[in-house]
Amino acid sequence: MEEDPVLDILTQKFPDAVAERKTWKDERTAVVLREKLVEVCLFLRDDPRLSFNTIIDICGVDYLGEEPRYEVVYHLLSIPSARRIRLKVRVAGDDPRVPSVTSVWAGAEWPEREIYDMFGVAFEGHPDLRRILMPDDWQGHPLRKDYPLGGIEPWSERY
Amino acid sequence: MAVAQTLTINMGPQHPSTHGVLRVVLELEGETVLRAVPYIGYLHTGIEKEAEYKTYNKALTMTDRLDYLACNNNNMAFVLPVEKLLELEIPKRAQQIRVMMCELSRLASHLAWLGTHALDMGAITPFFYCFREREMILDMFDMTAGARMTPSYIRVGGVAGDLPDGLMEKLKKFLKIFPGKLDEYEALLTKNKIWMMRTKGVGRISAEDGMNLGLTGPSLRACGVRWDIRKAQPYSGYDEYEFEIPVGANGDVYDRYLVRIQEMRQSARILEQRADGLAPGPVKAKAVKVTPPPRELLHGSMEALINHFIIFSRGYQVPAGEAYVPTESPKGELGFYFVSDGTEKPYRMHIRAPSLMNLQALKKMVQGRLVADVVAIIGSLDIVLGEIDR
Amino acid sequence: MGVAAQPGGFQDSDRALQGAGEAQAGLEEDVRERVLTTRLETMLKWAKQVSIRPVEKVVTWARQRSVWPATFGLACCAIEMMSTVASDFDIARFGMELFRASPRQADLMIVSGRVSRKMAPVLRQIYDQMAEPKWVISMGACASCGGVFNNYTIVQGVDRVVPVDVYVGGCPPRPEALLNGIMKLYDKIQREGMKKG
16 A cells, blocks of 8 residues: 555545545545545645645446446546546445535535436535436436447437 | 505516526516526436446537536536546646646637626627637637537547647637737726726625635636635646736626636646647557547557547446545536446546536625616626536 | 409309309308419419519528527537637627527527537427528537437437428538538528528
């Protein structure tokens, strides 16, 4: 296990919440349990040594065939110390729920809505969880691996 | 008894000033905006899903259509994580050409922004002036890559081909007149009383709110945060150029305008540092499986022909793993997150679009302002719906 | 019945009809009107040869040279459309520099860019709000046939939603290509004459 100042501080504070840690080139990744996600994010934002004050991006990945199926990936940036970290939360396919981090960074609102729209992962505590890119009455979650590229009828033959 | 009622009106998606198909539902009390809720998705193209069905080279051509004002920056943000996974070493000349193309794209994007922003606010003249300079830049892209707006010139492993003869002369001619043109635009707007009245103090956002919302790019720099990825986490040789980062103070529309004008000056400065000549050498990395062989070899060598065919039909395999490389596009931080499973097609390609996060700041900026200010604020955020909706 | 007495051969048909009887009064009226219409048409055709053709020429010339496009820029093609409006490729030479924001005041809809399934009803609504005569130019590959994107969200050709007059290919088409499309539209307006509107 390589030494990394940020991951060391994180694993020291939350020894049971961090399931895996990895560093590769200049990227550091930590897999976090979903129950502790909001706690970990608050710590990352408020701790003066870390101060990850910007949420860069949240995205989802569908590993169809593996369990847990979905992975929600958070990219964070600390502007004062110019450091980045990637957090991952794994959720099972039959229970895709993740606590929302909109209480930590307000900018998480729309990326989380997009993951809900595209993958069907629900974010608990989100102020306004509804579809964002597809029409409101669309059925299905397009970025799932079992959703065909051409769409599902009759929505694909609407126009 | 008079009861105050709020009026909800709809702005867009077909609207001359929303810079694309953006719909904003405004809740008004008189002319004051109480709430503005943006609705997006009218340009959703499914690029992320399409990329999972295409090889890396083919997926690259779709990236031009994201931020369609600054196409080379999208290509750059695409190739950097793929090259990180492939562990390619890009030759010096290719890096310098890439920086040149990215800075020209930055200029083209800011010029289009200035023209349309001023047009929204009623100043029609800058539109024609800015597009006149933009035509010179698009002409240079046309010479180099074959297409004005969607070049796909920056490829994995380097660039598509070497610069044509006559390009550096054109660039030098452009750089000679450009600072004078910038002075022209500033003379029209910067000290203009009407412009200042419409933009000073409008759409203010604080640095903490901005960072909390994920705001990046010139909009964040206008709040006073000195953060530019080209300086903080440089890529493609940006640390060898001398340039400054303009930073504003108030975080209002006027400061964002000033920051972008100064950024244009700094981009011209970067271009001038290599306008006399780039480093000699190859323009593609030495990776037989990834970069196609030079076309002259295809006539004689069977291996080159087979190689070329396989690269363009089946594609090259990218080692399994994941990578994210941030770049500074004219709108903010643009980055591609790739998850590769070792095959020729990306398992997952996610685009971190700066305009998506920047647009979230609209709700905060617009509160308490008038309806006319909404147009000014949307324009100053410099959003491109192509990358918001992907 | 409101039918004025006309010179010429009406008396023959009237006499022929009179013998039919009261029960066929409705049929009489119907046939009478049809006969009247045929006569009117013949007269109009003759009159058109002499007097309407010049009027038609003026009307089509006016329609051609002052088409007002509606602002319907969607994606990348919209930027090339803006370049066409700018001074290098001046669309004002064609009388089209006045892009109307309100579809009620517009004649031409240049659909420039990819149309997603969410946007298609909006496109149709804007088209319906335009007054006759109206034309549609489908600019770019995405508007003409779905372009590079063939998936769950892009309408494969805007002619699935609105009737298109001219298709301009390209990704994006150069401003000269768009101007070529506009000149083809001129030919079309010329050919249509006064049939539209």
